[in-house]
Amino acid sequence: NAGVTQTPKFRVLKTGQSMTLLCAQDMNHEYMYWYRQDPGMGLRLIHYSVGEGTTAKGEVPDGYNVSRLKKQNFLLGLESAAPSQTSVYFCASSSGTGESQPQHFGDGTRLSIL
Amino acid sequence: GQNIDQPTEMTATEGAIVQINCTYQTSGFNGLFWYQQHAGEAPTFLSYNVLDGLEEKGRFSSFLSRSKGYSYLLLKELQMKDSASYLCAVRDSNYQLIWGAGTKLIIKP
Numbered sequence: 001n002a003g004v005t006q007t008p009k010f011r012v013l014k015t016g017q018s019m020t021l022l023c024a025q026d027m028n029h030e031y032m033y034w035y036r037q038d039p040g041m042g043l044r045l046i047h048y049s050v051g052e053g054t055t056a057k058g059e060v061p062d063g064y065n066v067s068r069l070k071k072q073n074f075l076l077g078l079e080s081a082a083p084s085q086t087s088v089y090f091c092a093s094s095s096g097t098g099e100s101q102p103q104h105f106g107d108g109t110r111l112s113i114l
Numbered sequence: 115g116q117n118i119d120q121p122t123e124m125t126a127t128e129g130a131i132v133q134i135n136c137t138y139q140t141s142g143f144n145g146l147f148w149y150q151q152h153a154g155e156a157p158t159f160l161s162y163n164v165l166d167g168l169e170e171k172g173r174f175s176s177f178l179s180r181s182k183g184y185s186y187l188l189l190k191e192l193q194m195k196d197s198a199s200y201l202c203a204v205r206d207s208n209y210q211l212i213w214g215a216g217t218k219l220i221i222k223p
Contacts, residue, residue, distance in 0.1 A: 042213030
């Protein structure tokens with residue numbers, strides 16, 4: 001019953017440090033997404049993937065990189081963290097984009113950049 | 115640009131009915147979703163509308179009018195556990211979800 005699992009759940013970084021957020025899904029979904037959620041704003045898409053080995057930019061991709069080497073995993077990297085990247089990061093997956101196929105979300109990673 | 119508008123916060127009484135509105139202006143329309151998000155937790159899927167009209171799921175119903183760019187989520191027989199944020203999202207012409215900022219619903223006994 002795992003669904004979408006994100007690690008870590010919390011992290012504090014100093015400006016300029018790098019880190020990787022891991023997302024794993026066990027539903028055999030083709031599509032995976034990384035969002036950030038900030039107070040007073042809707043979820044904003046950072047990057048997404050429509051299948052293993054593919055990635056694409058979303059609405060706010062600057063400062064982030066992603067990789068999808070295995071179908072079940074989607075990694076989000078911050079090469080040089082900035083205070084503006086303090087946020088809650090959610091990973092989601094879906095079986096497709098047709099009809100009512102909803103996105104399923106992980107529990108989020110709360111990231112603070114000092 | 116693309117825009118989803120929802121009220122920031124609403125208050126209702128346990129056992130009552132509440133309607134949360136969502137208006138949208140997007141480049142294309144390929145369906146509208148409602149999600150529930152409890153504080154500190156992940157959003158969870160509630161409902162999907164792609165055709166005009168009402169979709170009912172137990173205590174929750176969702177309505178869509180594509181010509182008016184308008185949807186609402188109706189919650190009946192409110193329970194304390196319904197205290198959460200409700201997110202409206204529209205799938206645009208690129209099949210990406212555009213999200214509203216969410217409506218925080220406070221239920222009072």
